[in-house]
Amino acid sequence: MTSRAVQYRRFGGPEVLEIVEREDPVPGEGQVRLAVRAAAVNPLDWKLRSGAMAAADAPPEPRVPGFDVAGVVEAVGDGVVDLAVGDEVLGKSVGGAYAEKALASVRGLTRKPAGVSWEVAAALPVVATTAYRVLALLGLxxxxxxxxxxxxxxxxxxxxxxxxxxxxxxxxxxxxxxxxAHQDDVRALGATPVVYGEGLADRVRAVAPQGVDRAVDTAGKGSLRDLVELTGSPEKVLTIADYAGAQELGVTFSSGGDPDVETRALAEAVALVADGRLRAPAVVTYPLEQAGQAQDDNQYRRVAGKLVLLPS
Ligand SMILES: NC(=O)c1ccc[n+]([C@@H]2O[C@H](COP(=O)([O-])OP(=O)(O)OC[C@H]3O[C@@H](n4cnc5c(N)ncnc54)[C@H](OP(=O)(O)O)[C@@H]3O)[C@@H](O)[C@H]2O)c1
Structure with a gap:
């Protein structure tokens, strides 16, 4: 059987993405194949596509972008006992999620509660697991x-x-x-909002006379020096998006965690979303054919929220 996927064979802008008809991927040991219902766009997808993170000039073989996936199990590989055909799941794909069919390791998947939509399910894996990891690393x-x-x-x-x-x-x-534009959104989450950019440290001190105990840079826009100043030590600061700044200032850069811990965090997050105790990011959907547009809209912040591709 064949199905559609988005792929790129060279690095570049969104124009390198093409829709192809390919053989359905075959699940290996410990893997399942999903009929994809939704796949989310993450900044890492367009960073990888651009080639900025690559050692060579072009990927060695065609690549399907995407990590976040939600879908229905339609085939299981050897050794899979925890999931069966028909199960509805979400998690991280192996080998790309922007497709009608995608592979995933059972270790990276959790079950989708019935009350959580496909697009919200797909929006959660990377952002939820990263949030849990960040807080654990900061001692929270x-x-x-x-x-x-x-x-x-x-x-x-x-x-x-x-x-x-x-x-x-x-x-x-x-x-x-x-x-x-997003100050009210931040306030609605229970935080005190501050505008980012030049003068950040003074604005933070004005709303936090008690001081700042811990800080995390989730944007990678050059704030690390301010965060170190505000907390008093690089050991109290973490970044997930500024590798060079972390190296320069002695701040920890976190890029990933133990897959089993991450999947447990995802299971907890989706359960909290299902019972209304955690709000998922706002979701905007695109058809699979508009993957390049969705990546560009995320990169240039033309559209806020979590951008999610729907294969059909
Ligand atoms: N290392 C890891 O494990 C890991 C995991 C996930 C993500 N990441 C990285 O973390 C970053 C964020 O990912 P995401 O999925 O949260 O991205 P996102 O949803 O696209 O959000 C990016 C946010 O950055 C904010 N921003 C823009 N300019 C800023 C500035 N100068 N100072 C502070 N904030 C600014 C934007 O705020 P406004 O909308 O208000 O402008 C926007 O909300 C990306 O670089 C991604 O690659 C790393």
């Missing part, structure tokens, strides 16, 4: 963190929205940066 893991003030730089983004809400639920006082 499960438990009561009343009395701790956390600064989230990039609070209106996918990772920021999740990080703010979970930190607030754990009792922390949260200050979140966003553009003027």
């Amino acid at each position: 893991d499960e438990g009561d963190h009343t009395g701790t003030t956390l600064l989230v730089d990039g609070a209106a983004g996918g990772v920021g929205v999740m990080t703010v809400q979970i930190a607030v639920a754990r009792g922390a006082t949260v200050i979140g940066t966003a553009s003027e």
Whole structure:
């Protein structure tokens, strides 16, 4: 059987993405094949497509972009006992999610509650698992963190929205940066909003006279020096988006975590979304054919929220 996928064979702008008809991928050991219902766009997708993160001039073979996926199990590989054909799941794909059919490791999947839509399910994996990881690395893991003030730089983004809400639920006082346009959105999450950019440290001090205990850069726009100044130490700061800045200032850069821990975090997040205790990022959907447009809209912030591709 064949099905449609988005792929690229060379690095470049959104024009390198093409829709192809390909053989359905065959699940290996511990993997399942999903009939994809929704796949989300993450900044990493267009960073990889651009070639900015590559050592060579072109990918060695055609690549299908995308990590976040939600869909129905339609085939199982050897050794799969926890999932069966017909199960509805969400998680991280292996080998690309912008497709009608995608592979995923069972370790990277969790079940989709009936009350969570396909597009919301697809929007969650990367942002939810990253938020849980960030908070654990900053010492704000499960438990009561009343009395701790956390600064989230990039609070209106996918990772920021999740990080703010979970930190607030754990009792922390949260200050979140966003553009003027998204100040109310950040306030609605339970944080004190501050406009990002030049003069950030002074604006934060004005709303946090008690000081800032921990800070995370989820935007990668050059704020690390301010975050170190505000917390008093690079050890109290984390970034997920500024590798060079982290190297320069001695800040920890986090790029991934233990897959089993991440999947447990995803299961918890989707359960909280299902019962209304955690708000998923706002979702905007695109047909699969408009994958390039969706990546561009995310990269240039033409459309806010989590951009999700629907294969049909
Ligand atoms: N290392 C990891 O494990 C990991 C995991 C996930 C994501 N990431 C990276 O983290 C970054 C954010 O990902 P995302 O999915 O949250 O992206 P996103 O949903 O596209 O959000 C990006 C946010 O950045 C904000 N922003 C823009 N300019 C800013 C500035 N100068 N200062 C502070 N914030 C600014 C925007 O706020 P406004 O909308 O208000 O302008 C926007 O909400 C990306 O670089 C991504 O690659 C890393």
